[in-house]
Amino acid sequence: MSPETAVTEQTVEVLQESVDWQPPMPPTDLIFDDGEPLESNRHRIAMNTLIRSLLQLWADRNDFFAGGNMFVYYSNTQAMNKDFRGPDFFVTLDIDGTKERQGWVVWQENGRYPDVIVELLSESTAKVDKGVKKELYEKVFRTRNYYIYDPFETNSLQGWRLNASLKYESVTPDSRGWLWSEALGLWLGTHQGTIDRETANWLRFYDETGNLVLLPEEAEKQRADSEAQKADAETQRAEAEAQRAEAERQRAERLAARLRELGEEV
Numbered sequence: 001m002s003p004e005t006a007v008t009e010q011t012v013e014v015l016q017e018s019v020d021w022q023p024p025m026p027p028t029d030l031i032f033d034d035g036e037p038l039e040s041n042r043h044r045i046a047m048n049t050l051i052r053s054l055l056q057l058w059a060d061r062n063d064f065f066a067g068g069n070m071f072v073y074y075s076n077t078q079a080m081n082k083d084f085r086g087p088d089f090f091v092t093l094d095i096d097g098t099k100e101r102q103g104w105v106v107w108q109e110n111g112r113y114p115d116v117i118v119e120l121l122s123e124s125t126a127k128v129d130k131g132v133k134k135e136l137y138e139k140v141f142r143t144r145n146y147y148i149y150d151p152f153e154t155n156s157l158q159g160w161r162l163n164a165s166l167k168y169e170s171v172t173p174d175s176r177g178w179l180w181s182e183a184l185g186l187w188l189g190t191h192q193g194t195i196d197r198e199t200a201n202w203l204r205f206y207d208e209t210g211n212l213v214l215l216p217e218e219a220e221k222q223r224a225d226s227e228a229q230k231a232d233a234e235t236q237r238a239e240a241e242a243q244r245a246e247a248e249r250q251r252a253e254r255l256a257a258r259l260r261e262l263g264e265e266v
Helices: 003-020 041-057 076-080 126-130 132-141 216-261
Strands: 064-067 089-093 116-120 145-149 157-162 168-170 179-181 186-195 198-206
Touching (some): 041 064, 041 089, 041 116, 041 198, 116 132, 126 132, 132 157, 145 179, 157 179, 157 186
Antiparallel strands (some): 064 089, 089 116, 145 157, 157 168, 186 198
């Protein structure tokens, strides 16, 4: 066999191997619950408050997914190493929001990562949220807006946005201490109130004009209060009309009595 023939056959073998090679399939035995409880009941309420208020605001939309305390899988290595990453709250836009999900699996979502992430700090997670996770969300996820909020000690809120160089830059708070999310078109700020029987400074959404984005029960109470106010206004209107009618009747009676005194036919 000539050297030229040997080289040709080796080339064919390499090409054949290239054709036959298939990339490793992503794992299918993903874990969506590691059995670890949330940091506290306040964490659960805070997380659900963000989710439920956004669902209330965008009730007529099916092009987003809002989740919390759910694993985000983004690579085979991460999945095999069980390197669980579950943001306290995240939103992914321009996707099928009607699809049922146990977690967010990037390779099942056409490569889409969360557009907005919020982490609620605690003593045990603050270092990771400010370090490892921030770097992951910036360099791997390319998450447009990332926020961290300390609901226990300082009530401090910080945020970053991905700039044109795909680097995180700090979001400057306004005079109220709120941070703007261009991805959501909403403000994030604190709000003192009682939710699920716990009173605290909660991280909440506000619309562009500064109105609080309500939870379903808050929206229902607002509607009920509005209906009650309308009913009260209608009652007051009816009472005023009755008073005017009574005053008119009394005036007519006085006029009739006066005419009788003057001998006039009534």
